[in-house]
Amino acid sequence: MEKNDKRLTQNSATSEELQTRQAVRTARTEAQNAEKKAAKRKKAAPEEDSQPLFNPFFGYKKRRFPIWQRLIALISLCAIALVLGAMFGYGGLGHRSPWAVFQTATWQHIFDFLKTN
Numbered sequence: 159m160e161k162n163d164k165r166l167t168q169n170s171a172t173s174e175e176l177q178t179r180q181a182v183r184t185a186r187t188e189a190q191n192a193e194k195k196a197a198k199r200k201k202a203a204p205e206e207d208s209q210p211l212f213n214p215f216f217g218y219k220k221r222r223f224p225i226w227q228r229l230i231a232l233i234s235l236c237a238i239a240l241v242l243g244a245m246f247g248y249g250g251l252g253h254r255s256p257w258a259v260f261q262t263a264t265w266q267h268i269f270d271f272l273k274t275n
């Protein structure tokens with residue numbers, strides 16, 4: 159008999175607990191619905207005092223990469239392309255060592271060739 163009494167008290171406690179949980183859930187959903195309705199009302203009829211007439215930052219989205227980072231990336235990519243192009247032109251097309259581009263004697267020869275003609 160004692161076991162049955164314990165089960166009954168446990169069942170009644172769990173049923174009361176379930177009812178309170180359900181009440182909390184319904185109260186929460188009702189509060190969320192009320193907030194949604196209030197937000198819709200505010201969107202439908204905006205007040206003139208709450209919003210300025212002109213806002214230069216309206217619709218501004220923060221960039222992932224700022225302009226200065228983009229400029230640095232562009233300049234560095236151009237420098238890399240220039241170096242690789244010089245290595246390919248002197249080494250691949252000129253049939254010489256591509257690493258000779260970094261020697262000052264090579265550039266002196268190129269400038270002398272351009273000045274004489």
